[in-house]
Amino acid sequence: MVPQNIAIVGAGLAGMACAKSLEAHGARVRLFEKSRRPGGRLATRRVEVEGVTHAFDHGAQYLTARGAHFAAVLDVTRAMPWPDDSRKVGRPNMATIGRGLADGLDIAVNRQVVEITGSPGAWMLRHHDGTLITPGAPLPEGPPEEDGPFDAIALTVPSPQAVPLLAGPAPHLAHVLEGVVMAPCWTVMLAFPTRIPLPDTLRLTGGPIAWAARDSSKPGRVAEQENWVVQASADWSRDHLERRPAEVAQLLHDALEKLVGQPLPPTLVKLAHRWRYALVEKPLGAPCLWDPTLGLGAGGDWAIDARAEAAVDSGIALAAAIRRA
Ligand SMILES: Cc1cc2nc3c(=O)[nH]c(=O)nc-3n(C[C@H](O)[C@H](O)[C@H](O)COP(=O)(O)OP(=O)(O)OC[C@H]3O[C@@H](n4cnc5c(N)ncnc54)[C@H](O)[C@@H]3O)c2cc1C
Numbered sequence: 001m002v003p004q005n006i007a008i009v010g011a012g013l014a015g016m017a018c019a020k021s022l023e024a025h026g027a028r029v030r031l032f033e034k035s036r037r038p039g040g041r042l043a044t045r046r047v048e049v050e051g052v053t054h055a056f057d058h059g060a061q062y063l064t065a066r067g068a069h070f071a072a073v074l075d076v077t078r079a080m081p082w083p084d085d086s087r088k089v090g091r092p093n094m095a096t097i098g099r100g101l102a103d104g105l106d107i108a109v110n111r112q113v114v115e116i117t118g119s120p121g122a123w124m125l126r127h128h129d130g131t132l133i134t135p136g137a138p139l140p141e142g143p144p145e146e147d148g149p150f151d152a153i154a155l156t157v158p159s160p161q162a163v164p165l166l167a168g169p170a171p172h173l174a175h176v177l178e179g180v181v182m183a184p185c186w187t188v189m190l191a192f193p194t195r196i197p198l199p200d201t202l203r204l205t206g207g208p209i210a211w212a213a214r215d216s217s218k219p220g221r222v223a224e225q226e227n228w229v230v231q232a233s234a235d236w237s238r239d240h241l242e243r244r245p246a247e248v249a250q251l252l253h254d255a256l257e258k259l260v261g262q263p264l265p266p267t268l269v270k271l272a273h274r275w276r277y278a279l280v281e282k283p284l285g286a287p288c289l290w291d292p293t294l295g296l297g298a299g300g301d302w303a304i305d306a307r308a309e310a311a312v313d314s315g316i317a318l319a320a321a322i323r324r325a
Contacts (some may be wrong), residue, residue: 003151003295003322004028007125009113009165012040013308014300015156016101017073017315018322023105025323030147031105034112034130038105039098041275042090042308045189049268054227056189056215057094058273061229062087063308069316070309076100080219083201091220114144116153116169120294123169124148135276152295152325154318156311158182158277159284159302170296173289180302183234184241185278188252189215191269192226196260208236208255227269230256234279245272279306287317292325 004027008015011033019029031038043059063079064087065071077100079088090096112130116123126144133140155162159180166174200217204210210233216225230252232240240248249272257264280302287304290297299318304310 001121001151002325005149005151006030006322007032007123007147007150007153009125009153009155010040010157010300011038011098011102011105011107011109012156012300013042013098013101013311014315014318015040015154016098016105017069017312018154018156018299018319019105020101021316021319022322025319027323029106031107032111032113032125032127032147033107033109034133036109036131037095037099038102038107038109039095041278042094042098044093044095045271045273047189047191047269047271049191054191054225054269055093055221056227056229056269057089057218058187058189058229059275060094060308061211061213061231062089063097064088065309067309067313070312073097073101073312082218089218091218093221108147111145113165114139116165116296118149121151122149123151123153123295125150125153152322154322155298156300156315156318157298158300159298160277162298162300166296166298170291170294173291173296173298176284176289177298179282180280180284181282182277182302183279183281184237185234185275186232186237186240186248186252187273187275188230188232188249189269189271189273190228190230190253190256190267192228192265193268194265195226196228196264197262198260202259204259205233208232208252209259210234212256212259228256234281237274237278241274241276245274248272248274280310281306283310288314288321290318290321290325292321295325297321
Protein backbone atom coordinates (compact mmCIF):
# COMPACT_ATOMS: atom_id res chain seq x y z
CA MET A 1 0.00 0.00 0.00
CA VAL A 2 1.37 3.45 -0.88
CA PRO A 3 1.27 5.57 2.30
CA GLN A 4 -1.27 8.38 2.09
CA ASN A 5 -1.18 9.83 5.60
CA ILE A 6 2.40 10.75 6.43
CA ALA A 7 4.17 12.52 9.29
CA ILE A 8 7.51 14.25 8.81
CA VAL A 9 9.65 15.13 11.81
CA GLY A 10 11.71 18.28 11.18
CA ALA A 11 10.74 21.24 9.00
CA GLY A 12 14.14 22.12 7.54
CA LEU A 13 14.84 22.09 3.80
CA ALA A 14 14.76 18.28 3.61
CA GLY A 15 11.45 17.91 5.46
CA MET A 16 9.73 20.66 3.50
CA ALA A 17 11.03 19.41 0.13
CA CYS A 18 9.85 15.91 1.03
CA ALA A 19 6.42 17.21 2.10
CA LYS A 20 5.93 19.25 -1.06
CA SER A 21 6.86 16.33 -3.28
CA LEU A 22 4.51 13.95 -1.42
CA GLU A 23 1.65 16.45 -1.47
CA ALA A 24 2.13 17.00 -5.20
CA HIS A 25 1.36 13.28 -5.57
CA GLY A 26 -1.79 13.46 -3.46
CA ALA A 27 -0.55 12.40 -0.01
CA ARG A 28 -1.66 14.09 3.23
CA VAL A 29 1.39 15.31 5.15
CA ARG A 30 1.85 16.84 8.60
CA LEU A 31 5.23 18.20 9.73
CA PHE A 32 6.37 18.45 13.36
CA GLU A 33 9.03 21.05 14.13
CA LYS A 34 10.61 21.64 17.53
CA SER A 35 11.52 25.28 16.89
CA ARG A 36 9.24 28.29 16.71
CA ARG A 37 9.74 28.55 12.95
CA PRO A 38 10.50 26.21 10.05
CA GLY A 39 13.79 26.48 8.15
CA GLY A 40 16.22 24.59 10.40
CA ARG A 41 19.83 25.54 9.81
CA LEU A 42 18.80 28.24 7.29
CA ALA A 43 18.47 30.56 10.25
CA THR A 44 18.54 34.25 11.13
CA ARG A 45 18.97 35.70 14.65
CA ARG A 46 17.61 39.17 15.40
CA VAL A 47 19.08 41.16 18.28
CA GLU A 48 17.66 44.46 19.59
CA VAL A 49 20.19 47.07 20.74
CA GLU A 50 18.74 50.35 22.03
CA GLY A 51 15.68 49.98 19.80
CA VAL A 52 17.69 49.02 16.70
CA THR A 53 17.45 45.50 15.26
CA HIS A 54 20.61 43.75 14.10
CA ALA A 55 20.07 40.57 12.06
CA PHE A 56 22.61 37.79 11.52
CA ASP A 57 22.42 34.70 9.30
CA HIS A 58 24.03 32.48 11.90
CA GLY A 59 23.46 29.17 10.05
CA ALA A 60 24.03 28.61 6.33
CA GLN A 61 25.94 31.52 4.83
CA TYR A 62 25.19 31.21 1.12
CA LEU A 63 23.62 28.66 -1.18
CA THR A 64 24.85 27.09 -4.38
CA ALA A 65 22.73 25.15 -6.86
CA ARG A 66 24.25 22.44 -9.04
CA GLY A 67 20.94 20.81 -9.99
CA ALA A 68 17.61 22.00 -11.38
CA HIS A 69 15.54 21.36 -8.22
CA PHE A 70 17.54 23.61 -5.94
CA ALA A 71 18.00 26.23 -8.66
CA ALA A 72 14.17 26.35 -8.80
CA VAL A 73 13.98 26.73 -4.99
CA LEU A 74 16.40 29.66 -5.14
CA ASP A 75 14.40 31.24 -7.98
CA VAL A 76 11.03 30.82 -6.27
CA THR A 77 12.35 32.29 -3.02
CA ARG A 78 14.04 35.14 -4.92
CA ALA A 79 17.51 34.49 -3.54
CA MET A 80 20.10 37.09 -4.61
CA PRO A 81 23.77 36.68 -5.61
CA TRP A 82 26.36 37.20 -2.83
CA PRO A 83 29.33 37.57 -2.62
CA ASP A 84 29.57 36.58 -6.30
CA ASP A 85 27.24 35.28 -9.01
CA SER A 86 27.86 31.62 -8.15
CA ARG A 87 26.45 31.93 -4.59
CA LYS A 88 23.04 33.14 -3.39
CA VAL A 89 21.46 34.39 -0.18
CA GLY A 90 17.89 34.95 0.99
CA ARG A 91 16.61 38.50 1.02
CA PRO A 92 16.20 40.24 3.47
CA ASN A 93 17.69 37.26 5.35
CA MET A 94 18.38 33.54 5.07
CA ALA A 95 15.33 32.55 7.11
CA THR A 96 13.13 33.97 4.34
CA ILE A 97 13.99 30.96 2.18
CA GLY A 98 12.61 28.49 4.75
CA ARG A 99 9.54 30.62 5.28
CA GLY A 100 8.90 30.73 1.53
CA LEU A 101 9.07 26.95 1.30
CA ALA A 102 6.77 26.51 4.30
CA ASP A 103 3.94 28.30 2.54
CA GLY A 104 0.88 26.04 2.29
CA LEU A 105 2.36 23.19 4.39
CA ASP A 106 0.74 21.86 7.57
CA ILE A 107 3.51 22.43 10.14
CA ALA A 108 3.02 21.98 13.89
CA VAL A 109 5.74 24.24 15.36
CA ASN A 110 7.12 24.13 18.92
CA ARG A 111 6.57 20.37 18.88
CA GLN A 112 9.62 18.27 19.73
CA VAL A 113 9.07 14.62 18.88
CA VAL A 114 10.42 12.36 21.63
CA GLU A 115 9.12 8.93 20.67
CA ILE A 116 7.61 6.86 17.86
CA THR A 117 5.13 4.23 19.06
CA GLY A 118 2.54 1.99 17.38
CA SER A 119 3.15 -0.46 14.59
CA PRO A 120 3.47 -0.51 10.77
CA GLY A 121 0.51 1.20 9.15
CA ALA A 122 -0.50 2.86 12.43
CA TRP A 123 2.49 4.80 13.77
CA MET A 124 2.02 7.37 16.53
CA LEU A 125 4.23 10.37 17.38
CA ARG A 126 4.72 11.59 20.94
CA HIS A 127 5.84 15.17 21.31
CA HIS A 128 6.38 17.92 23.89
CA ASP A 129 6.43 21.70 23.68
CA GLY A 130 9.90 22.25 22.18
CA THR A 131 10.37 25.50 24.10
CA LEU A 132 10.24 23.56 27.41
CA ILE A 133 12.96 21.05 26.50
CA THR A 134 16.63 21.64 27.37
CA PRO A 135 19.14 19.25 25.75
CA GLY A 136 20.49 16.81 28.35
CA ALA A 137 17.85 17.74 30.97
CA PRO A 138 14.87 15.55 31.94
CA LEU A 139 11.76 15.90 29.75
CA PRO A 140 9.06 18.31 30.97
CA GLU A 141 6.63 16.97 33.55
CA GLY A 142 3.29 15.72 32.33
CA PRO A 143 2.42 13.31 29.53
CA PRO A 144 3.49 14.12 25.97
CA GLU A 145 0.86 14.91 23.37
CA GLU A 146 0.24 12.21 20.82
CA ASP A 147 -0.62 12.40 17.10
CA GLY A 148 -1.52 9.68 14.63
CA PRO A 149 -2.06 7.07 13.43
CA PHE A 150 0.16 7.61 10.38
CA ASP A 151 0.82 5.18 7.53
CA ALA A 152 4.45 6.28 7.45
CA ILE A 153 6.89 8.53 9.31
CA ALA A 154 9.92 10.25 7.78
CA LEU A 155 12.58 11.81 10.00
CA THR A 156 14.41 14.77 8.47
CA VAL A 157 16.35 15.84 11.56
CA PRO A 158 20.19 15.75 11.85
CA SER A 159 21.20 12.06 11.84
CA PRO A 160 22.38 11.94 15.51
CA GLN A 161 18.92 13.20 16.52
CA ALA A 162 17.18 10.55 14.37
CA VAL A 163 19.10 7.69 16.01
CA PRO A 164 17.26 7.67 19.40
CA LEU A 165 13.87 8.07 17.67
CA LEU A 166 14.48 5.07 15.41
CA ALA A 167 16.23 2.91 18.02
CA GLY A 168 12.93 1.45 19.32
CA PRO A 169 10.82 0.89 16.19
CA ALA A 170 13.65 0.40 13.63
CA PRO A 171 16.97 -0.49 15.33
CA HIS A 172 18.52 -1.58 12.01
CA LEU A 173 17.98 1.93 10.58
CA ALA A 174 19.32 3.55 13.76
CA HIS A 175 22.40 1.35 13.48
CA VAL A 176 23.09 2.49 9.90
CA LEU A 177 22.66 6.15 10.93
CA GLU A 178 25.27 5.75 13.65
CA GLY A 179 27.87 5.63 10.88
CA VAL A 180 27.11 9.20 9.78
CA VAL A 181 29.37 11.87 11.31
CA MET A 182 28.33 15.51 11.74
CA ALA A 183 30.66 18.26 12.97
CA PRO A 184 29.72 21.02 15.42
CA CYS A 185 30.19 24.72 14.67
CA TRP A 186 30.46 27.53 17.21
CA THR A 187 29.19 30.68 15.53
CA VAL A 188 29.68 34.17 16.90
CA MET A 189 27.59 37.21 15.96
CA LEU A 190 29.32 40.58 16.34
CA ALA A 191 28.05 44.10 15.64
CA PHE A 192 30.32 47.14 15.69
CA PRO A 193 29.49 50.84 15.58
CA THR A 194 32.09 51.47 12.86
CA ARG A 195 33.51 49.57 9.90
CA ILE A 196 36.39 47.20 10.50
CA PRO A 197 39.22 46.90 7.95
CA LEU A 198 38.54 43.42 6.53
CA PRO A 199 37.10 42.20 3.21
CA ASP A 200 33.44 41.07 3.19
CA THR A 201 34.34 37.37 3.37
CA LEU A 202 37.30 35.40 4.70
CA ARG A 203 37.83 31.64 4.50
CA LEU A 204 40.71 30.50 6.68
CA THR A 205 42.49 27.29 7.63
CA GLY A 206 44.64 26.22 10.55
CA GLY A 207 43.30 28.61 13.21
CA PRO A 208 40.17 28.93 15.30
CA ILE A 209 38.22 30.77 12.57
CA ALA A 210 37.12 28.89 9.45
CA TRP A 211 34.87 31.59 7.98
CA ALA A 212 34.08 35.20 8.75
CA ALA A 213 31.72 37.45 6.81
CA ARG A 214 30.34 40.96 6.93
CA ASP A 215 26.71 39.85 7.12
CA SER A 216 25.50 43.39 6.58
CA SER A 217 27.14 43.41 3.13
CA LYS A 218 24.55 40.94 1.83
CA PRO A 219 21.81 42.35 -0.43
CA GLY A 220 18.75 43.70 1.35
CA ARG A 221 20.48 44.13 4.75
CA VAL A 222 20.97 47.41 6.60
CA ALA A 223 24.16 48.50 4.85
CA GLU A 224 24.89 51.16 7.50
CA GLN A 225 25.32 48.44 10.12
CA GLU A 226 28.56 46.52 10.64
CA ASN A 227 27.33 43.01 11.47
CA TRP A 228 29.70 40.03 11.36
CA VAL A 229 29.24 36.28 11.52
CA VAL A 230 32.32 34.32 12.58
CA GLN A 231 32.33 30.52 12.36
CA ALA A 232 34.90 28.42 14.19
CA SER A 233 36.52 25.42 12.50
CA ALA A 234 35.14 21.95 13.24
CA ASP A 235 38.25 21.03 15.26
CA TRP A 236 38.13 24.21 17.36
CA SER A 237 34.38 23.78 17.89
CA ARG A 238 34.89 20.18 19.08
CA ASP A 239 37.69 21.25 21.44
CA HIS A 240 35.49 24.00 22.92
CA LEU A 241 32.10 22.27 22.62
CA GLU A 242 31.08 22.54 26.28
CA ARG A 243 32.52 26.03 26.95
CA ARG A 244 30.12 28.79 28.01
CA PRO A 245 28.74 30.83 25.06
CA ALA A 246 30.09 34.10 26.52
CA GLU A 247 33.62 32.63 26.71
CA VAL A 248 33.41 31.36 23.14
CA ALA A 249 32.14 34.74 21.94
CA GLN A 250 35.15 36.44 23.53
CA LEU A 251 37.66 33.91 22.17
CA LEU A 252 36.41 34.23 18.58
CA HIS A 253 36.14 38.02 18.93
CA ASP A 254 39.81 38.05 19.95
CA ALA A 255 40.72 35.78 17.04
CA LEU A 256 39.03 38.22 14.66
CA GLU A 257 40.89 41.11 16.31
CA LYS A 258 44.14 39.29 15.65
CA LEU A 259 43.23 39.07 11.95
CA VAL A 260 42.52 42.80 11.86
CA GLY A 261 45.83 43.51 13.58
CA GLN A 262 44.50 46.38 15.66
CA PRO A 263 41.96 46.76 18.51
CA LEU A 264 38.37 46.24 17.36
CA PRO A 265 35.80 48.92 18.18
CA PRO A 266 33.56 48.18 21.20
CA THR A 267 30.87 45.65 20.33
CA LEU A 268 27.14 46.40 20.13
CA VAL A 269 26.39 42.68 19.89
CA LYS A 270 28.64 39.79 20.96
CA LEU A 271 26.75 36.47 21.06
CA ALA A 272 27.67 32.86 20.45
CA HIS A 273 25.45 30.08 19.09
CA ARG A 274 26.47 26.43 19.26
CA TRP A 275 25.39 24.23 16.36
CA ARG A 276 25.98 20.79 17.79
CA TYR A 277 25.23 19.21 14.38
CA ALA A 278 26.25 21.76 11.76
CA LEU A 279 28.02 20.17 8.81
CA VAL A 280 28.27 16.61 7.55
CA GLU A 281 31.76 15.09 7.76
CA LYS A 282 30.94 11.50 6.82
CA PRO A 283 27.67 11.21 4.88
CA LEU A 284 25.46 8.14 4.57
CA GLY A 285 26.49 7.79 0.94
CA ALA A 286 22.91 7.15 -0.28
CA PRO A 287 20.20 9.75 -0.93
CA CYS A 288 18.03 8.59 1.99
CA LEU A 289 17.13 5.64 4.21
CA TRP A 290 13.71 4.00 3.87
CA ASP A 291 12.23 0.72 5.08
CA PRO A 292 9.11 0.08 2.96
CA THR A 293 7.94 -2.78 5.18
CA LEU A 294 7.90 -0.62 8.29
CA GLY A 295 6.99 2.67 6.61
CA LEU A 296 9.82 4.41 8.48
CA GLY A 297 12.91 6.19 7.26
CA ALA A 298 15.06 9.30 7.29
CA GLY A 299 16.75 11.89 5.11
CA GLY A 300 18.62 15.17 5.30
CA ASP A 301 21.84 16.80 4.11
CA TRP A 302 23.76 14.18 6.10
CA ALA A 303 22.72 11.53 3.56
CA ILE A 304 24.63 13.21 0.72
CA ASP A 305 26.82 16.22 1.46
CA ALA A 306 27.43 19.22 3.75
CA ARG A 307 25.35 21.58 1.62
CA ALA A 308 21.81 22.87 1.73
CA GLU A 309 21.15 21.55 -1.78
CA ALA A 310 21.86 18.03 -0.50
CA ALA A 311 19.03 18.46 2.04
CA VAL A 312 16.54 19.27 -0.72
CA ASP A 313 17.79 16.42 -2.93
CA SER A 314 17.55 13.98 -0.01
CA GLY A 315 14.03 15.16 0.86
CA ILE A 316 12.90 14.61 -2.72
CA ALA A 317 14.57 11.17 -2.83
CA LEU A 318 12.84 10.25 0.42
CA ALA A 319 9.46 11.25 -1.01
CA ALA A 320 10.13 9.09 -4.08
CA ALA A 321 11.08 6.12 -1.86
CA ILE A 322 7.88 6.54 0.18
CA ARG A 323 5.75 6.66 -2.97
CA ARG A 324 7.44 3.56 -4.40
CA ALA A 325 6.39 1.68 -1.28
C1 LIG B 1 26.90 27.20 10.81
C2 LIG B 1 26.43 26.56 9.53
C3 LIG B 1 26.89 27.03 8.30
C4 LIG B 1 26.45 26.47 7.12
N1 LIG B 1 26.85 27.01 5.93
C5 LIG B 1 26.33 26.54 4.78
C6 LIG B 1 26.60 27.20 3.55
O1 LIG B 1 27.27 28.23 3.51
N2 LIG B 1 26.07 26.67 2.41
C7 LIG B 1 25.28 25.54 2.42
O2 LIG B 1 24.82 25.11 1.36
N3 LIG B 1 24.99 24.92 3.58
C8 LIG B 1 25.48 25.40 4.75
N4 LIG B 1 25.15 24.80 5.94
C9 LIG B 1 24.39 23.54 5.91
C10 LIG B 1 22.92 23.76 5.64
O3 LIG B 1 22.41 24.70 6.53
C11 LIG B 1 22.24 22.41 5.80
O4 LIG B 1 22.80 21.52 4.86
C12 LIG B 1 20.73 22.40 5.60
O5 LIG B 1 20.11 23.54 6.13
C13 LIG B 1 20.20 21.12 6.25
O6 LIG B 1 18.81 21.01 6.08
P1 LIG B 1 18.05 19.77 6.71
O7 LIG B 1 16.62 19.94 6.39
O8 LIG B 1 18.72 18.50 6.28
O9 LIG B 1 18.30 19.86 8.28
P2 LIG B 1 17.94 21.03 9.31
O10 LIG B 1 18.00 22.34 8.66
O11 LIG B 1 18.81 20.79 10.50
O12 LIG B 1 16.42 20.73 9.68
C14 LIG B 1 16.06 19.78 10.66
C15 LIG B 1 14.89 20.33 11.47
O13 LIG B 1 14.49 19.33 12.40
C16 LIG B 1 14.12 19.95 13.61
N5 LIG B 1 14.19 18.93 14.66
C17 LIG B 1 15.29 18.30 15.16
N6 LIG B 1 14.92 17.37 16.07
C18 LIG B 1 13.56 17.43 16.15
C19 LIG B 1 12.60 16.70 16.92
N7 LIG B 1 12.95 15.73 17.77
N8 LIG B 1 11.29 17.01 16.76
C20 LIG B 1 10.90 17.98 15.89
N9 LIG B 1 11.77 18.70 15.13
C21 LIG B 1 13.09 18.41 15.27
C22 LIG B 1 15.13 21.09 13.75
O14 LIG B 1 14.67 22.10 14.61
C23 LIG B 1 15.26 21.56 12.30
O15 LIG B 1 14.36 22.60 11.99
C24 LIG B 1 25.56 25.37 7.14
C25 LIG B 1 25.07 24.91 8.38
C26 LIG B 1 25.49 25.51 9.55
C27 LIG B 1 24.92 25.04 10.86
